[in-house]
Amino acid sequence: MWARFWFSMPAERPRPPPFAPPPPPPAPPQYGPPPEPSSVASLYALAGDFLDRAKTALATGGPAGPDAISATSSTRRAVAELTAPASKAAPAATTNDSWTLSSRAVHWIIVGAVVAAVFLVLCVVACFVRRRRRRRRRSRPVLPAAQLPPPMVYHKDGLTWPVLQQAxxxxxxxxxxxxxTPPQTSGTFSDAGTDRxxxxxxxxxxxxxxxxxxxxxxxxxxxxxxxxxxxxxxxxxxxxxxxxxxxxxxxxxxxxxxxxxxxxxxxxxxxxxxxxxxxxxxxxxxxxxxxxxxxxxxFVPNKTLDSHLHGHNGPPLDWHQRWQIAVGSARGLAYLHDDCYPKIIHRDVKASNILLHHNFEPKVADFGLAKYQPGDDTHVSTRVMGTFGYIAPEFLSSGRLTDKADVFSFGVVLLELITGRLPVQSSQSYMDETLVGWARPLISQVAEGGSLQALIDPRLGSDYDPSTMMRMVECAAAAVRQSAQQRPSMVQILKHLQGETRADDPDGVFQITTVEESFSSSMESGESAGPRPRRTRRNQGNTSNNGSSEQA
Structure with missing residues (x-):
């Protein structure tokens, strides 16, 4: 029965689940300030800023005014913020970082960054100073470099021989x-009529x-x-x-x-x-x-010719010593002009540059102003340098230098040997009188038959050879002519001093000329602008007889 009742009972209905409240909606995201960068990131940013500013300074030539000052101040503030002690909230922030640094490491990083920044600033300043120096050097006139002249040779028996030199x-x-060598406007060899x-x-x-x-x-x-x-x-x-x-x-x-x-x-x-x-x-x-x-x-022990002629110590030079000095000096200058290639122009021939040995053998010295003159050039264009009283008139007026300028200077030295006077004689007048200007009228009187005594050094008296004295006077008169073209060469002067030529030779280069007015020359050509000279032939053996004159 119970079994019948059990099987006859209806099935139990399922119970509904208990009531549960719905979940709350998700909270909206909280937007806050971005997290502060770590110390390493700040140092990287600071170093990058330094590099950018260094590149800008190099590109512009150096630091510039207000921008550089503001950049420096901002950099100092950034370094101060990094080196300042941390706030109370800082430890909480640093504890959340995934990578932390000790205070000692941060300190050394900051020190390294500061040192690097100072080094960069010094590099920028050095580059700026170097660029300024380069600009100053470029603004200065560049002086030309020298070119060595061709090797020295001398001519003998129609052949050209090299000068044998010791090491x-x-x-x-x-x-x-x-x-x-850049082009230059002075101190150059210039060929007349060309641009070389x-x-x-x-x-x-x-x-x-x-x-x-x-x-x-x-x-x-x-x-x-x-x-x-x-x-x-x-x-x-x-x-x-x-x-x-x-x-x-x-x-x-x-x-x-x-x-x-x-x-x-x-x-x-x-x-x-x-x-x-x-x-x-x-x-x-x-x-x-x-x-x-x-x-x-x-070492040349006997001092200079100038000290013996114009000094007050020791006896005066006798005539043989003066003639020996004239011949030896002419021989040395003739070697420079005719036996050397290229030709050498001394440019400062004077009594103080002629040294004397024990036996009064002369030696020409002081080549500090010397110039080379190639054979294919007619002159050297250069600055006027030398000693007043010895400078040739055409060189003084135009700056064109030839070997005839040395001839003129040597003629002044011959006049010093003859007269014993200084090349420039100081006087009470407003102008100093030159030896050439003083001697020319007296030489003209000799050409007209006058005596040599007014021209000769009083210390010599009559103790001289009239023939060699007259040859020296003729050489001096020809050497100091106003026109460079009418002057003889040093070889011709040497031969005439040694008695190898005569004044009445067909070329007449050593015939003493007279003029009626003062010598003057053109600034360009150097030729005499006064009356034409009158040449006078004279007897070689007699210095006082009147020779027959003819109009040149």
């Missing part, structure tokens, strides 16, 4: 590399050290360049007497205040080391030490 100590000097320029000026880059002797050797040779060893001085510097390797030498110490000393130094080394003649002073060596330029010559 000179100046080989190091000549081996210096020369810079390209051959620079032989002595403005080359000098080496900073070297030479055949050290500065210490030369200082020891002169007792530390003691004032008691000075044997000569002038605008170029001082000449000291010294002993080097047991031999007496003369050491010229050039002044270093101007660039002219470098020009004279190079000219002396180039010329004297390449020519060898018994009537030219010999170069023993040289020294280049920092800014010092020193030249070592053979």
């Amino acid at each position: 000179t100590p100046s080989e190091f000097y000549f081996a210096q590399q020369q810079r390209p 320029h051959h620079s032989v000026d002595v403005v080359a880059e000098l080496p900073t050290g070297g030479g055949s002797h050290s500065y210490e050797q030369l200082a020891a040779a002169t007792d530390g360049f003691a004032p008691g060893n000075i044997i000569g001085q002038g605008g170029f510097g001082c000449v000291y007497r010294g002993t080097l390797d047991g031999a007496e030498v003369a050491i010229k110490k050039l002044k270093t205040e101007s660039r002219q000393g470098d020009r004279e130094f190079r000219a002396e080394v180039e010329i004297i080391s390449r020519v060898h003649h018994r009537n030219l002073v010999s170069l023993v060596g040289y020294c280049i030490y920092s800014d010092e330029r020193l030249l070592v010559y053979e």
Whole structure:
């Protein structure tokens, strides 16, 4: 029954699930300020800012005014913020970072960044200063470098022979590399009527050290360049007497205040080391030490011709000594003009540049102003330099230099030997009288039959040979002619002094001329603009007879 009842009971219905409230809606996202960058990121940003500013400074040539100041101040503020102590909220933030740094590491990173920044600033300043120096150098006029002249040769028996030279100590000097020579407007060889320029000026880059002797050797040779060893001085510097390797030498110490000393130094080394003649002073060596330029010559003990003619110590030169000095000096200058190729123009022939040995053998010295003249050029265009009283009129007026300028200067030296007077005689008048201007009227009187006595040095008296005296007067008169074309060459003067030619030869180059008015010349041609001279033939043996005159 119960089983019937059990099976007859209806099935139990499922119960519904208990009631559950719905989930709340999702909360909206909270937007807050972005997280602050870490210290490493800030340092990277600061370094990048420094690099950008350094590149900008290099591109613009250096730091500039307000922008640079504002950039510097902003950089300082950034560094101050990084190095400031952290706030209370900072530890909570740093504890949430995935990578943290100790305070010591941050400190060293900041120090490194500051050092790098200072280094970059110094680099920028150095670049800026260097660029300014380059601009200043470019703004200066560039001096041309020198070109070495062709090798020296001499002519004999119709053939050309090289000058045999010993190994000179100046080989190091000549081996210096020369810079390209830009065009120049002065100090050049110029061919008349052409635009060719051959620079032989002595403005080359000098080496900073070297030479055949050290500065210490030369200082020891002169007792530390003691004032008691000075044997000569002038605008170029001082000449000291010294002993080097047991031999007496003369050491010229050039002044270093101007660039002219470098020009004279190079000219002396180039010329004297390449020519060898018994009537030219010999170069023993040289020294280049920092800014010092020193030249070592053979010692010539008997001082200069100027000291014997115009000094007050010692007896006056006799006539034989004067004639010997004239012939020897003419022989040395003739070697420079005719036996050397290219031709060498001394440009400063004067009594103080003629040294005398024990036997009064002359030696021409001081080649600091010398110039080369190639054979295909008619003249050298250069600055007027020399000594007043010796400068040729055409060179003084036009700046065109030829070997006839040396002839004129040598004629003044001959007049000094004849008269014993200075080349420029100071007087009470407003103008100084030159020796040439004083002697020309007296020479004209000799041509008209007058006496030589008014022209001759009173210290000689009558102790001279009339024949050789007359030949010297004829050479002097021909050498100081106003027109350069009418002057003889040094070879002709040498031959006439030695008696190899006569004044009444067909060419008549040594015939004494007379003029009625003062000598004057054109500024361009150098020719006489006054009356034409009247040439007078005279008897070679008699200096007082009146010769027959003829109109030239």
